[in-house]
Amino acid sequence: MLPPSPIIDRCKTDVLSPFAFLAGTKLDLFTELADDPKSAKELAAAISVDPNWLQPLLFALVASGLLIEYEGIFRNSDEADHYLVRGRPHFIGDVGKLFEDLWRGAFLAAESVKAGKPLAAHNYADMSDEAVSRFFLGQHPDALLAGWKLADAVDFTGLRNLVDVGGGSGGLALALCERYPKLRAKIMELPAVTRVANRFIAESPVNERVVAVAADLLEKPLTGNFDVAVIRSLLQVLGPSECQQLLINVRPALSPGATLYIIGQILDDDRKHPENVALFNLIFLSFYENGRAHTETQQRNWLQADGFIDIRREVTSNGLNMMTARVPT
Structure with missing residues (x-):
């Protein structure tokens, strides 16, 4: 029986959360969601992209803890809302x-x-x-x-x-x-x-x-x-x-x-x-x-x-x- 390989398995996926963060900031998704939670379709329309391409990224950001989804509506997590909304005092x-x-x-x-x-x-x-x-x-x-x-x-x-x-x-x-x-x-x-x-x-x-x-x-x-x-x-x-x-x-x-x-x-x-x-x-x-x-x-x-x-x-x-x-x- 093969020994388990949890460290190698983690190496495959642990790098992806930062890339989701990077994609979200490049698209300025957190600013778009600051005051108005949206569906994938609504958010896609706001930033002029195809919702079928945007939705996987949104769920990746949910998995990363930066977005929260409920019944198809996405909103910022508290951390994202504080630090990732352009124009806020602590925007980074x-x-x-x-x-x-x-x-x-x-x-x-x-x-x-x-x-x-x-x-x-x-x-x-x-x-x-x-x-x-x-x-x-x-x-x-x-x-x-x-x-x-x-x-x-x-x-x-x-x-x-x-x-x-x-x-x-x-x-x-x-x-x-x-x-x-x-x-x-x-x-x-x-x-x-x-x-x-x-x-x-x-x-x-x-x-x-x-x-x-x-x-x-x-x-x-x-x-x-x-x-x-x-x-x-x-x-x-x-x-x-x-x-x-x-x-x-x-x-x-x-x-x-x-x-x-x-x-x-x-x-x-x-x-x-x-x-x-x-x-x-x-x-x-x-x-x-x-x-x-x-x-x-x-x-x-x-x-x-x-x-x-x-x-x-x-x-x-x-x-x-x-x-x-x-x-x-």
């Missing part, structure tokens, strides 16, 4: 653009291993303006979501000057400044990326309190006087020696007692957990020459070597994988 439906880019990297993992180099390399200093813009436009919803989550997890009341190191589109800094009206933020990024960030800053109601500054913090130290710093999804882009140098260059601009939050793909020391982080390294293999998800102990050692204290690691209740450290007073 365009994150599918980022997902497509990440998945392309994962598809090339075997080829990158064979070649011994990333075959979908993301070197933001060398990429064309179009490629940088496309990547960070897709990344912006994820950055906003991280900012909203950080604002819920940490009380920034009383803090005044934030530096977002490698802040990408600026979404995290913008989200924090919207929540905390006395907070000002400086986003430090490569020149090509600041051009993207400036577009989002200009459209934000807090644009007078957020600025993007072009800099390469691997080359020269950060200047200023900040009482809080965030490094999100940046250390995983870099190799270990680069991570250490970045922290060395950030440290002089942090005021006594300042807190540093490192958010991203952080591995347990066994390198097997969290499982989603271990799996994310498939993408990094194709994206970065030296970038990988680094372990908690690696990051703890870098911080200790740079004089940080009160170093701790936590996964917040809303899902942020985070290292926290403080500058001595």
Whole structure:
């Protein structure tokens, strides 16, 4: 008798739910269903497609938990209604653009291993303006979501000057400044990326309190006087020696007692957990020459070597994988 193969069987279907999500966001189905649940025929008419082609996708989204169906009428789940309806305050439906880019990297993992180099390399200093813009436009919803989550997890009341190191589109800094009206933020990024960030800053109601500054913090130290710093999804882009140098260059601009939050793909020391982080390294293999998800102990050692204290690691209740450290007073 053949042994069971549940893991292999799951591999066949587990990838399909994200593809249903992507198709639903591309067709903007959740916006169409926001205020008016519809039948497949009604929804098909609203987006000008054949209902016989649309219906299987709708039931796939029901199976994925993003839609609810009752007697042939489809409506958004609570989660989809909150995050995937265009025009809502917490809309992140365009994150599918980022997902497509990440998945392309994962598809090339075997080829990158064979070649011994990333075959979908993301070197933001060398990429064309179009490629940088496309990547960070897709990344912006994820950055906003991280900012909203950080604002819920940490009380920034009383803090005044934030530096977002490698802040990408600026979404995290913008989200924090919207929540905390006395907070000002400086986003430090490569020149090509600041051009993207400036577009989002200009459209934000807090644009007078957020600025993007072009800099390469691997080359020269950060200047200023900040009482809080965030490094999100940046250390995983870099190799270990680069991570250490970045922290060395950030440290002089942090005021006594300042807190540093490192958010991203952080591995347990066994390198097997969290499982989603271990799996994310498939993408990094194709994206970065030296970038990988680094372990908690690696990051703890870098911080200790740079004089940080009160170093701790936590996964917040809303899902942020985070290292926290403080500058001595």
